[in-house]
Amino acid sequence: MIRKLEHIGVKVKDMDASVRFYTEVLGMKLRKRAKLQDGVELGFLSFPDSDNIEIELIGRGHDGLPNESIVHHIAFTVTDIQAEIDRLKSFGVELMDETPRTILDGDLIAFFFGPDGERLEFFQPAGQ
Template structure:
């Protein structure tokens, strides 16, 4: 039986820069990091005190990262999307959406880029 989605893997060029981005900008915590015998480096990040889905950063130690299988985007739930977009703007993060969009009758979304050009999304659920 499948119980839950465990993690989402994202290919990265610079592990240290990616860890800084995900911890300092998105407030995830680094919970594990290991370099494998074949040169692949893995880092796992999650939010404090949760056993929910993790982000796995996968570094191959070169700039030649394959595009095949690259994750389309990773979404983070927020409570005040406008404030979060402004925070990213102030930090110099490259925004895809300059202001949030409304979809599905009240859900708000805004996309931005991570350090390797990965698409990331802030997702604010529909207000009751």
């Protein structure tokens, strides 16, 4: 029986830069960070009050990473999407959406990029 989504793995080029981005810009907390014997470095992050789902950063330093499958995007639920977009702008984050887009039954979304070009999304459910 599948119980929950455990984590989402994201390949990164610079672990320090990615940890800084996910902690300082998105407000996540670094839970664990370790280097494996084969040189791969892992960093596990989650939100401070919720460790139910983690993002696993996967880096290999300057060797680069094998060309494997890519995560399409990671979505984060927010309560005030425009305020979050404005906050990203203050950090100089590259935005795909300068203003939120409405989808489905009034949900709001906005896409932006992480430090390695990973596609990230803010999601505000309808009625909030």
